[in-house]
Amino acid sequence: MEAKKLCCGIDVSHTKLDVCYQNNLGELFYLQVGNNNQGFARILEHTGVDYHFVMEATGVYYIRLAFYLHRQGCELSVVNAIAIKRYIQMHLERNKTDKKDAGWICRYAIEQRPGYWQMPDSAYFESKQLYNTIREYTEQIKRFNNQLHSLRLLPVPSKDTIKSLEKIIVCMEKEIKQLEQKLQLLLEQWQPDQLKNVSSIKGIGKRAAAMLIVFTQGFKHTHNHRQLISFAGLAPTQYSSGSSIQGKPRIYKRGGKNLRDVLYMCSMNAMKTNTACKALYERLRGNGKTGKQALIAVCNKLLKQVFAVVKNNSLYQPNYCSVKP
DSSP: OOOOOOEEEEEEOSSEEEEEEEOTTSOEEEEEEESSHHHHHHHHHHHOSSSEEEEEOOTTTTHHHHHHHHHTTOEEEEEOHHHHHHHHHHTTOOOOOHHHHHHHHHHHHHHHOOOOOOOOOHHHHHHHHHHHHHHHHHHHHHHHHHHHHHHHTSSSOOHHHHHHHHHHHHHHHHHHHHHHHHHHHHHHHHSHHHHHHHHTSTTOOHHHHHHHHHHTTTTTTOOSHHHHHHHTTOOEEOOEETTTEEOOOEEOOOSOHHHHHHHHHHHHHHHHHOHHHHHHHHHHHHTTOOHHHHHHHHHHHHHHHHHHHHHHTOOOOTTOOOOOO
16 A cells, blocks of 8 residues: 655745645644745755645746646645635634645645646646736727727817727737637647537637637546536525525536636527527526526536537537437
C-alpha cells in the first residue's frame, strides 16, 4: 500500500504566500514567502518536492506557483475557495488571518486528500485571454453607446466629446473583429471537431460555442450533462425545511454568470429555430410556466445537446430519437 504524502497548504495572495506544512511527526510549521520564483524555491527548500501541495483557486495569483510546482514534478491540488471556506466554518473558526487560512488548508489537505491538478493546454490560457478581452471590449462599447445616448439628449452637447466616443467605438469594434478571427483560428487548431459539432446546434452561435469550449477546457473534465448544467449555474435547487421554510424551486446561480447570460440569449433564438427547444418551450408555456422559466429550460436543453454532440463526436441531428430498450 502506497504511503500517503505529507501535505503543504498554501494561502495565496498578490504579493506573498503563507505556507503551512507538516513533518513526519504530524507537527505543523509556518512560513511566509514572496509570490515569486525566489519564494517558490524557498518553499521547496523547506518541504522538498515529494509533498502534496494544496492551494485555493484565487484568480490569477496561484497560476505562477502552480506552473512552478508542476515543472518541478510536484503533485498539487487547486481547490475551489468555497470548499475551503465551508471546511473552516464547519470547525467553527471565528478568526481569519492568512496564517490561519494556510493552517486550515493544510488540515483540509490531510483529511480530504483532494484530487491532483492537471495542467491545462497552453491553447486554453491563450483562448481564455482572447475571449475575456472580447467580452470586456463589448461591455465597454455598451457603456460608451449609453454615454453617447445621454450626451445627444443634452440641450448643448459637446461635439468634440461625441466625436471622440464615436472614434473609440469604431476602433474597439475593429479590435473585436480581429480578436474574434484570432480566437476562431486558435479554436480550429486546438479543438476543431468540438467547434464544428457545437456550432452545428441551432441557437448556438460562434461566440457561445467558443465560450463553451474555452471555459470547460475543451470539455476535459465534463463527464455528463449535469456537470455542464451545474457549471453554468442552471441546475435546479430547492430550499425547504419543515413547515415554516418553503422556498420556491429556482436555479442555483453559483456558476458561470457570463456563460449563463450568453446561453439565455441563445435560448431566445433556439426557441424559434431549434426544433426540440421550440417543442419544449411551447409545451412548458402551455402547462402554465412563465416565459422566463421556459427559457431557462431551453438553456438546459441546449447544454444537453452540446454534451451529446461532444460525447458522440458528431454533428447535431435535429431529427435524432434515442432507441428505448
